[in-house]
Amino acid sequence: MLAKLFQFHGGVKPATHKEASTREAIAQVPLPGRLVVPLHQSIGGTPRPQVLPGQRVLKGERIGAADGNVSAAVHAPTSGTVVAVEPAVMAHTSGLTTLSVIIEPDGEDAWIRCAPVDYRAMPPDELRDTLRDAGIVGLGGAVFPSHLKLKPGKGGRTRSLILNGAECEPFITCDDLLMRERAPAIIRGAEIMAHILQADEILVGIEDNKPEAIAAMEAAARGKAQIQVVAIPTRYPAGGAKQLIKVLTGIEVPHGQRSTDYGVQCFNVGTVYAIFEAIDLGRPLISRIVTVAGNVARPRNFEVLFGTPMDHLAAQAGPQPGTDRYIMGGPMMGYPMPAFDVPVVKATNCVLVASPALFPPPPPEMPCIRCGECAQACPADLAPFELYWFSRAHNFGKAQEYHLFDCIECGCCAYVCPSHIPLVDYYRFAKTEIWAREREKDAADQARERFEFRNLRQDLEKKEKAEKLAAKAAETKAKLAQEAQSGGDGGADDPKKALIAAALERARAQKAQAEPKNTDNLAPATQAEIAAIEARRTVLSPHADSPGSAGFAQPARSPGDEQWTANAPLSPPDEAESGLVRPGSARSPEDA
């Protein structure tokens, strides 16, 4: 051990329970009856399905293409027939379904044609794309797409590439066995990554409770000056990326910053092995080493195809009676599974078969006594009791102020809590609530923006319409004014006007023609009779010479009889007073 080692704050030393599962070599799992491969197995976008039900696929064939750059492809773990592409229960505590490709294996296990890549000849960008399309994600548990992390820091160089073989969580031994059995491949993968990252040195951090793994890695790294295998003290959670970086380099990556900015990048050894397979063998990520431990007769590590049901896997290790649930991961950070037949995914490093005897239900939660044990144990230098108070009180803003999102959910605080408070459950609750609120807020902001834009658009449309109408009105007005100015010849100027005038003229003529003229075209005898009547009337009228005669004469010219009667009252009022019969009404019948 050449390098000076540092120490991270806090941490605990739980019983490791690792011996049981390291006695036997990694075993293969017989093919299950069907494989349920969820498309969404990594952080980022859900890969788009590339196969249809009924389609035959080969081992390693891509069944889900990366959706955007923050995503990783998914591949068929074995050859067979795609039975369905449908939602299936995911290896997730919620028990919710996610789009999955269900494959019925044909038993041949026939590979696609694998195309190894010469990483020295390929530009780094294309290498990263290759890794994305090979579905390489962080196999330590975070399942972050690896190609995004394989970018050199400032100045295009990286000081240290750290291989994380600490594996601090109890029960889990998959990285230990992988290093024991496949050390040369891991070293080869590390060299590929050092080339992409332009790293100066490679540090392999392994907890000192794994002497076989340290020996194997040292043997594989012998003669390579760039690589240094470092045994680090066993203390949970030494395998946390920030903690391991602190131990090996002394660098504390501050809140909100990335280790790349400090010239350090950290990868799990399982990921490094997957990168070796993807580049040197041309094989995509279709399986991983999974520890099966807990309530089983022979705890052991298995190489498991993704999509294998967990109960099928656990059956290989001799399950014992009394199992009540499976935990994906270890006892400190693991997630309870909603069912026994959920598929193994890229994040599954361990299937912990739990029973009430092995993991008794937690004692009842007692009030926090502010003893501060949790703050002593926290490896992220947080104040867990404060986070607990704020999360419990739904005071999420305050929880964020106390850097809730720097919490790695390692469980040290809950482990040491004398009041048995499930602290991590509170943090997980608060984190998902905050994420949900952020999503809601983003949606609200977008809705506000769209609503305001719509209002603006409607106002503009209204204004435009009003302007258009005003312009049209002004145009008509101007035209009228022009016509009025041009006067008489205006009619000749405007054919439309002329047409209208002509039409009006015609209509007038027609109307004149249609008027009843019962006094025209009379026979001479009738004409004479009328004349006689008129004469008599003139004689009889006492005011023959008075204007009254004019009054009579006028109606005589008017054509209608009705008009005649209507005009009758025009006769002077004194006539009625004098007791004389009104002309034209009583006397006319006499004459007739």
Add this chain to the structure above:
Amino acid sequence: MLAALLAMTGLALLLGAALGFAAIRFKVEGDPLVDKIDAILPQTQCGQCGFPGCKPYAEAIAKGDADINQCPPGGEEGIRKLADLLGREFKPLNADNGTEKPKAVAVIDEQVCIGCTLCIQACPVDAIVGAAKQMHTVVEPLCTGCELCIAPCPVDCIAMVPVPETVETWKWRYPVTKIHKAA
């Protein structure tokens, strides 16, 4: 005596001028309270509060014309936040304005849609696409679930479908410890 008077008057004039200058120089555009209230409102733009959108409701609250318990989509939590912001007492949601419902989005039955564009005109956030005599559809991520498109539809082809929980949107439940009876 005179010197003191002069000094005080001078000081008053000087400070008054400084204040007057500050009032002009640091004048706040708009009403910050309205923006704060608007930030709490869910921006559904549903009009259930009786105002044509969230902003007008926020303005009414700021002016004192509206109460804080008229926003059903904001729910109890929204009322609590408003009460906190305005220093008022919490009061339950006014039932006249509606009830709090789980988030849902409008879905157009494309077989039935006749392409009348009435829903497009009703949508406050332009989340419906389509054209006259062409099928319409709702852009799901943009839909606020305001239900304003349902009433104008002449063929009743719009339904509100609750948004299902996915692995991405799932939330850890609030930890509840079972209380065991002491032996």
